[in-house]
Amino acid sequence: MPLGETIFSALRAAGISIPGDCGGQGRCGRCKVRFLEAAPSPTPADSRFLSEEELSAGWRLSCQHRVEHDLTLEVPTLGEVAQVKVRSGGEPLGSLRPQAVQQTLTIPPPSRDDQRADLERLRAALGEEVEVPLSVLVKLPEALRAGNFQITLTRVGRKVVAVEPGARAKGPYGLALDIGTSTLAAYLLDLGRGEELLAKALANPQAAFGADVLSRIGYVQEHGQKGLAELKGRLLEAIGQLVESLVGPVGLSPGEIVQAAVVGNPTMIHLFAGVDPSSIGQAPFTPVWKRGMTFQARELGLQMNPEGIVHVLPLVSGYVGADTVAAVLACGLHRAKGLALLLDLGTNGEIVLGGRERMVACSAAAGPAFEGGRIACGMPGVEGAIFRVELNGGVRYQVLGGGEPQGLCGTGLVDAVAALLAIGLIDSHGRLLPGDGTPFAARIEGEGNARRFRITERKRPIYITQRDIRELQLAKGAIRTGVEVLLSRVGVTPEEIDRVYLAGAFGSQMRPDSVVRIGLLPRELLPRIVPVGNAAGIGAKLALLDSEALNEAHQIAQKIDYVELSHEKDFAEKFMSQMRFPESSKEIHS
């Protein structure tokens, strides 16, 4: 984490979902994290929101403390799974039924009357067949004898991935990995206790080769095998750093991680595996594989136990990937009796509509506006970004981390446009109006396409421009078109949707009210919107904690029908019409 930032801001910047309604100002009390070592003295805000027990257990509000050295934190993301569970209103999403288990066995030593071999002796004690790879077999005779024929096995399913003499009390450990186009998020899990130990994130270093998946595919097509190896190498190096930063603070080594679940969009997943993604880049946009894959860590070169098992969750199409499948898993769409809508908005936007009978999905090219890209004063959602804007008498805004505003992130842009729409300063065509006679007239400068609204009055003012509004119209139009296409494909109206999950680093941070105000979603859905954080990451964690969830992921991928928007009849027209904003009662016709 970058030094000096608040922990709240650093976690959010890292794509780790953490609740917090006040934007890091110590006023909502929801952003608590637990210091696993050396908790700082509580601030007045800590004391106001947290109980004595919580404080003495190391819980603090993450917005109240800055990153001053490497930290070991418990981030209550697993709590979110529970939250999702409750909100999905049905059966629990998963139990603690990990594939990776540790077993301590005491085995009778060989004797004249019992000449069974070490391995047969072990199998008999286990009472079932197991697969023992050579690198583990080699360690078996010494481990058995050093522990006086007491031995601890670590297994992933039938495969024994480690043997140690004597009894071992901790572990096994798993790694959940969400490979985003922009951000890598990694979670270290204690699979024995069903706990998340630590979560970390890092920018995807492939960004240097292009911001989006198409430019990365282009890089491979241009540079061939060498380019592919380069992209894979950079990614694996960064994942290695993440793994080191996860295991170090809790006193583990990478070799103690015995299982991993990996999600990401199809291109990222191909690059992670070192498989040429070129076929995704051109019609008919097919990936090299779709179904869930199980690799050995050694094959991938992933920094963990080389015999460890790596599950790459299944893909749905060339543009709807393992991250979407994992998000569906986390939100429980596939079990929902009614209809649910899932929007996972990050660098790419994926939309899934359906329930346990049927699901349809599409990928919408939202462009970079949601991430602050191509926006005049845009910036990513990190410390210094304005992420909330209200026009209530005057202009009120909130800054991530609470300091000086540096720019406008995606949620700030959505909020600002929503507020301007609400008071009629933007019309349904997206035109920024002069605002004459309103309290905000003085903040509006320029004419036509150069017109802009001044949000801050500081030395370096922050504006939202007419062009920014056009960029947002493109982004929301693309997503809304996707939603409409799926609705019509399933043949339902918004009223029939029971629940809307907003997921992803960006998607889950949006204010539901602003979401419907800009028309990203139909207004009827407002009461049913549930922000769910990094649902893809939660799904990856579920796949490790509950082996049944992994099977479910496979079923989900098979159940989802993919809708290719570019094949949609009259797509361009639909898209054009969805770029308009909803009419406002306060619209000023000028």
Next chain:
Amino acid sequence: MPLGETIFSALRAAGISIPGDCGGQGRCGRCKVRFLEAAPSPTPADSRFLSEEELSAGWRLSCQHRVEHDLTLEVPTLGEVAQVKVRSGGEPLGSLRPQAVQQTLTIPPPSRDDQRADLERLRAALGEEVEVPLSVLVKLPEALRAGNFQITLTRVGRKVVAVEPGARAKGPYGLALDIGTSTLAAYLLDLGRGEELLAKALANPQAAFGADVLSRIGYVQEHGQKGLAELKGRLLEAIGQLVESLVGPVGLSPGEIVQAAVVGNPTMIHLFAGVDPSSIGQAPFTPVWKRGMTFQARELGLQMNPEGIVHVLPLVSGYVGADTVAAVLACGLHRAKGLALLLDLGTNGEIVLGGRERMVACSAAAGPAFEGGRIACGMPGVEGAIFRVELNGGVRYQVLGGGEPQGLCGTGLVDAVAALLAIGLIDSHGRLLPGDGTPFAARIEGEGNARRFRITERKRPIYITQRDIRELQLAKGAIRTGVEVLLSRVGVTPEEIDRVYLAGAFGSQMRPDSVVRIGLLPRELLPRIVPVGNAAGIGAKLALLDSEALNEAHQIAQKIDYVELSHEKDFAEKFMSQMRFPESSKEIHS
């Protein structure tokens, strides 16, 4: 092969079983081999025994031609399998049902209406599930497109080990490997056509660390992990050389070998896998594993396709190994309705008695005499060794390769002692008598333990000494005791045995008549003795050619009851009494 030797002699020295009753003198016509390139001009003996068709196809008698450069030969060892089949008198031992297969598929390319991924497309064309490792998956998109969606898959069972664009007509290839304490024998098989392409042998370079398994185990115990790595490394290097020498002459590369079957005694098998064999060296003599193991070539570091599958056949105990299981498989003991006895005599002697209902086995420490060790004029069974001795009026002997005699190999020793017993010059206690009044008196020199019989009259005479006879008594006594213990364990008499298989580099070369004359086996068995060559190697080949045979090997190992001779009651007394030779009608009581 050593340059200058006859091919016949080089093949036999290399442990490759080749028929030949006249000992390489061009008189029996049975030792034919096929030159795959540049066959030499036929000799008169070639022309006498071989047809025009055979000659023009490159067949020659191996005793008629010398190794003058690297050779590519077809050795008709698979014919032996057929021979064994016929002789075992039952159902055929195996069919051509290899696990390794090649399939050429034409797959519909992706289109707007068929957006299945490459891998799903492939699986649908195959009509079944296959496992595709990452290193193969990586090659799939390019292979599909380079071949216009025609592709050749090489599979071992469900695992795809290679993909190539277009149609491939040849292969797949397999490697059968018999790791002996003294000799490594390797066979290259075309698993598509069910043919052996080439067979090669090499001395086991671990001999530098000790001649027998116990001294190799001792080396590991003394030098720890480093010693183990050293022994494994030497072995793998030699196997790598063997592989190169097999594939080179037939224009293949090691990577085209996709499956291997490996046999050997338990210690050799442990060292091959890099697993510490120490537990075999001390009571209760248990190996680290017994059951058949399946490794990936990559795990073992074996020079072949790294995704290739390596089957290590099952072991029975610490001293009865995969070689014995393979020999049983080759001879079909496990299918025999009656009772059969198998003697596999090499550096170690293993004995199996039984049939399809039940089998018992033991390992007998025969000592080095059968290999010419600790024998005054002893030498291994290579060119220059006297391997047949007859005392019929005068002394007649045959030399491997037909040249000047250099010494006496194990079979020569057995023959000589048998002949001396037959004419009464050795008594049943093993004493070499002065022979006064016999035509051989002049050949007997010295007194007591220094007494010796001169076989040759050349410049450097070759003797058989009283001490040599004692060594042979130890060796035959050990084997015969094992046979007797097994007979009594099963509760049968020799008369009830239907067939006796003599296997192994040494075992299969002995004259049945001499075998019973020295009392290695009861005389009643003489008409039922069948020499079967390197049965262990044949079994390894069967395991590749017929996947069912691999299952049978597993059943064989489970069916065999191991008898530990050292635990046998009154073992020492039994052994002492078995050191005596059978009484001869001509015994001279002196």
